[in-house]
Amino acid sequence: MTSPTAQDSGALAPNVRFVLLTVFLDILGIGLIIPVLPALVATFHLPADQQAYWYGLIVAAYGLMQFFFAPLIGALSDRYGRRPVLLTCVFGLGLNFLLMPLAANVSWLLLIRAVGGVTAGNLSVASAYIADVSTPENRSKALGKIGAMFGLGFICGPVIGGVLGEVDVHYPFFLAAAVSMGNVLYGYLALPESLLQTHRKPFTFKSANPFSGLLGLAHLRDVGGLIWVYALFNFAQFTLQTTWVLSTQLRFGWTPLQNGLSLFMVGVSAVLMQGVFLGAYTKRVGDEKAVQYGLMSSCVALTLYGLATEGWMMYVLILCNLLAFAAGPALQAIFSRAVDAGSQGMAMGSLSSLASVMSVTATLAGNNLLGYVSHAPQHSWTLGAPFFMAAAVQLLALLLATRYLRRKRVVASA
Template identity: 35%
Template sequence: MAAISKGRRQAAFIFILITVALDMLALGVMLPVLPKLIVQFEGGDLHRAATIAGFFGFSWALMQFLFQPVLGALSDRFGRRPVVLASNFGLGLDYVFMALAPSLAFLYMGRLISGISAASFSTASAYIADITPEEKRAGRFGMLGAAFGFGFIIGPAIGGLLGEYGLRLPFVAAAVLSLANALYGYFILPESLAPEKRTPNIAWRGANIFGVLELLTSKRELALLTAAVFLSYLAHESLPSLFVLYTDYRYHWDSKTTGWALTIVGVSQTIVSGGLVRPAVARLGEVRTLTIALVFGALGFAVYAFASNEWAFLSAPPLIALWAMANPSFQALATRFADPSHQGRLQGALASLRGVSGMIGPLLFTQIFGLSVATGEFPGAAYFLSAALLCASLPVALSATRIAAPQTAFR
């Protein structure tokens, strides 16, 4: 961190926020239309499309699971900048491929490629860990979450509007945004990891599932924190897996309405991530902030599960937005247990953990939803399960922080 001056660190932080915001904007543009495109390929069969969407999510997460540790190891060896640029360029080309996909098989292949390429968020987290003192990381990770949310404020709204003129048009827009992002980063984004802090060789032993497990279980408190993070990640998978299909089934929303609803989610998360995380952690500490976040997240999912109409359903996003304070707290706690030269490995491991939840979650939640549609009973069952997972995550996380408290200044 000392290798970069304070002014350059601040500038670099702004650059990485913009990079992530553009990347998430590109992803958000296609969210309202991808499930509907699958429905179109399946001739309007919503039940079958829900099952296929689950396998799409599983496959994307599998690629994340397999390749995120590799990308983390590469960023520890060669620096963060080339990994971010390669990711954005790869995503841009992939969105072009998906826009031109003539069949469901080609669309599926595109999702596999995007799963490999989508590495910018985890590498950006390592970037921030490189340039930020430990005590300020939760706030910075919150700002990163705000950049993430900003993409979802504009992206789904644009995607929903473009989807009215054609379900493939948002993929073209996503391609333009990702390629522009890569070009922006090439000329603007500086490197954050000083050469003397890079690993001398690529740690291939750590860039696989066994290395991930070894790192995440190297300390008891980190192992417990990992379990809590996994439960939280798994609960989150119900949102991208079901939101479009669930609102289509229950409230008959079109692409435009879905896009605006996702915009509400993005606005709520951005307000929380950008405006509340830093003061909350400063006043309450990481542990109490995490506790509050998980409780509100569980309440939000319960509202999703039991909402009797669309207005009640739309009261949940602000509650779930408060859950956005959980991940920065999780990340800040985890970074304290890794060496500076292994922050990329750590973030890659956490992203791989998200990949595991992403493999399980889409299959789990879409199958529960599909069964609910087939039987006509409790369509909100999948969201109720997410609420239960967050309730289970809280005591596990608190156990981790109690173990670490004597050695680390947690509050």
């Protein structure tokens, strides 16, 4: 059941526009600091090995805090409404961006960034908001718009952050803070509440526990088995993301410009599928088939990424992998339809929490594997080992999804 705003097209458009703008600005802010965060760590005059050590800690701390707090943020939004929780998180994110360049030492930078992982729960609240104001039939399309905003944010953010970082490494952080604070003001003036009082649920610490939340999703009728598919899908995607730059440098001698161009193309592909084609595509094949086809496409693309012998092949493979960008929103839509209107925040928070822990695991596994094979000659196929690992994990996700679909068809026929 959706709120009345879902049926009122005149009210829906501004609501969705703000939430999508919130997601875009959040990802823009994150994208702004991606190319300059290692440089900010370097300003503390640490040896090279210590820079890598502290940078890894900062990235991992952010993901771990998101794992523990995304369900809490989602559960609070189920109790008090999406609007106050979303605006509070966006404010906290802006404050985090502002404090990072002011850190007195690298330990303070680690602490500030870890606290920032708490506010990252706003993305799960944004997903719950979209679920509130969309019909079950259009939910995958609506959630796909969030994915499109991710793509747009990663198209614009790293480019702007890189240009500003050339002038001063602190400027991208200040711009990200200003963008977030402006977003809070706009939301305070323009954003209505999406969760009706009748759909709100009492807050309990059990619902805010990331482990109990994941167990709850795993036991959902008919769809619980897909929790492993979602986890493995995210593990493979984060392995790809966190090893891409170093892998292409080792294999093809790519410069930051060439890597920036490849990430730009990834963002364009995400926008095309999730922002333009997803609604018609899922309407034609259904969310379950969209998941299955997306995993197939991703599995093949990851294998070919690892086998590529020339850099131009990577660009072609990115553009040929459009179907993979439909799998994530389709999975979210399946889980969203399986819970009631008052539990959307918990569900989206738990999925966000699971994705964050997969990001930490994939970062450690992928980069350690790449470090192990980094001694190989430049064009050796062994340098593609992280991509082969991701492809194997994606294949396992595909097998589990296929088993789920087969079982669902048997139950439906019975």
